[in-house]
Amino acid sequence: MKPRKDLITIGSLSDEEINTILDSATAMKDIFTKSVKKVPALKGKSVLTLFYEPSTRTRSSFEVAAHRLSADVTTFTVGTSSVVKGESVHDTIDTLMSMKMDYIIVRHKNSGIPDVIARHCKAAVINAGDGAHAHPSQAFLDAFTIREKYGTVAGKRVVIIGDILHSRVARSTSTILQRLGAQVAYMGPGPLVPLQAHTGIPRFTNWDEVFDWKPDVIYLLRVQNERIDTPFFPAGDYHQAFGVTEERLKIIDDLDLGIMHPGPVNRGVELCDAAMEYRNCLVCNQVENGIAARMSILYHLTPQTQNND
Numbered sequence: 001m002k003p004r005k006d007l008i009t010i011g012s013l014s015d016e017e018i019n020t021i022l023d024s025a026t027a028m029k030d031i032f033t034k035s036v037k038k039v040p041a042l043k044g045k046s047v048l049t050l051f052y053e054p055s056t057r058t059r060s061s062f063e064v065a066a067h068r069l070s071a072d073v074t075t076f077t078v079g080t081s082s083v084v085k086g087e088s089v090h091d092t093i094d095t096l097m098s099m100k101m102d103y104i105i106v107r108h109k110n111s112g113i114p115d116v117i118a119r120h121c122k123a124a125v126i127n128a129g130d131g132a133h134a135h136p137s138q139a140f141l142d143a144f145t146i147r148e149k150y151g152t153v154a155g156k157r158v159v160i161i162g163d164i165l166h167s168r169v170a171r172s173t174s175t176i177l178q179r180l181g182a183q184v185a186y187m188g189p190g191p192l193v194p195l196q197a198h199t200g201i202p203r204f205t206n207w208d209e210v211f212d213w214k215p216d217v218i219y220l221l222r223v224q225n226e227r228i229d230t231p232f233f234p235a236g237d238y239h240q241a242f243g244v245t246e247e248r249l250k251i252i253d254d255l256d257l258g259i260m261h262p263g264p265v266n267r268g269v270e271l272c273d274a275a276m277e278y279r280n281c282l283v284c285n286q287v288e289n290g291i292a293a294r295m296s297i298l299y300h301l302t303p304q305t306q307n308n309d
């Protein structure tokens with residue numbers, strides 16, 4: 001496999017790269033579930049997490065992943081940095097690169113910023129979510145979770161439900177699942193679901209259509225209110241129309257469907273409380289697998305930073 005410096009989108013990866021990263025994630029999961037959870041693969045390397053937007057899962061899981069590979073990890077906290085004094089992204093990166101970082105993991109509200117940083121510096125850059133554009137590490141952990149649960153991704157049917165339009169997760173996860181041979185459909189409020197003519201992906205607007213399609217997994221998304229000027233629905237109305245209510249959960253249970261969600265979950269909006277306890281709820285599996293997937297991503301990237309030894 002040709003060395004790759006950055007991970008910005010799933011679309012930029014070859015099939016071989018996707019499969020190699022997924023296969024290695026299985027080995028990585030073996031490592032971090034053992035009593036000694038560390039390997040020296042990135043010993044002496046410096047990893048920086050640079051998050052201009054909030055995160056619980058992605059940042060902490062990249063940091064745990066980097067520690068498991070024995071890298072040194074620095075957390076850049078935007079809110080207490082010179083960014084609040086007006087420092088540009090370029091100047092921040094130049095400053096941090098003077099500190100010889102090998103990997104930069106970046107989240108930003110503007111699409112394209114991780115790509116700009118990747119072109120600007122020799123560190124390996126990982127897109128940890130940019131605007132409504134892409135979230136490739138989420139896509140890897142989602143594909144890994146489906147493969148772990150069902151033995152394969154090929155042939156599985158996954159409906160992604162909610163605010164597709166503003167969702168970087170929908171974009172990246174539907175891309176990787178299709179590349180691995182799954183069938184993907186979208187369901188949600190009309191204005192928030194792109195037309196099939198634009199994506200080639202079947203588009204539903206209600207649960208009856210979802211159940212008729214006979215999915216294996218339903219994948220709920222959070223409504224991205226931070227990317228919408230005026231909310232489309234009161235939360236209760238949204239839950240009744242598009243969420244997993246207690247009544248729908250009974251059907252989901254009868255049909256033995258898996259439930260996924262990238263988090264953070266808004267209980268009572270996308271999922272009722274009981275859905276989080278449901279036997280096929282894979283939300284915690286996704287979080288656990290995030291570490292394995294991110295260890296594998298870090299392991300397979302090749303920074304172009306130079307050392308004098």
Ligand code: CP
Nearest residue numbers: 055056057058262263
């Ligand atoms: N799934 C996800 O990106 O979660 P965080 O926003 O907590 O990182």
